[in-house]
Structure formats: C-alpha cells, structure tokens
Amino acid sequence: MTYLDPPLFTDQGIDVIPFQVPTGGLWQQARSLSAVHTLMQLGPNRLAAELRDITSRCLNRTASAVN
Secondary structure, X not given: OOOOOHHHHHOOOOOOOOOOOOOOHHHHHXXXXXXXXXXXXXXXXXXXXHHHHHHHXXXXXXXXXXX
16 A cells, blocks of 8 residues: 555554455456446445445454454
8 A cells, every 4th residue: 555654553552454446246346447436326225235334344353354
C-alpha cells in the first residue's frame, strides 16, 4: 500500500486492512478494469449490504484477535 504508512496507524492501535475486491460474480472484471461499473450494477442498497457485511467480518476478526 503505497498511499499510506501502516506503521503510523499500527502505533496508534489501528489495524490497516487493505480492501480487496471479491473475485467472483459481478466482481470478476473489477480487478482488471474499474470497480465503478460493478458498483453501479450493484445499486445503493446491495452496495450498502456488501459494505455492512465486510465491516462485520472485519470487526469479528478484530474481536477474535483481541480475545
């Protein structure tokens, strides 16, 4: 990740988790082209649901690491 310095976040207790586009379904072309087209196909409601799911998984992973 060249756009930020992860140790600056880690030093503050903030995990840096790079966003990775899923590789299946609508997302197959997102890696080689742009995610914008895929995001438009999803629509706002499904995009919001996808983001909530990703957030939930990240929070569960962080909680597991703490316990």
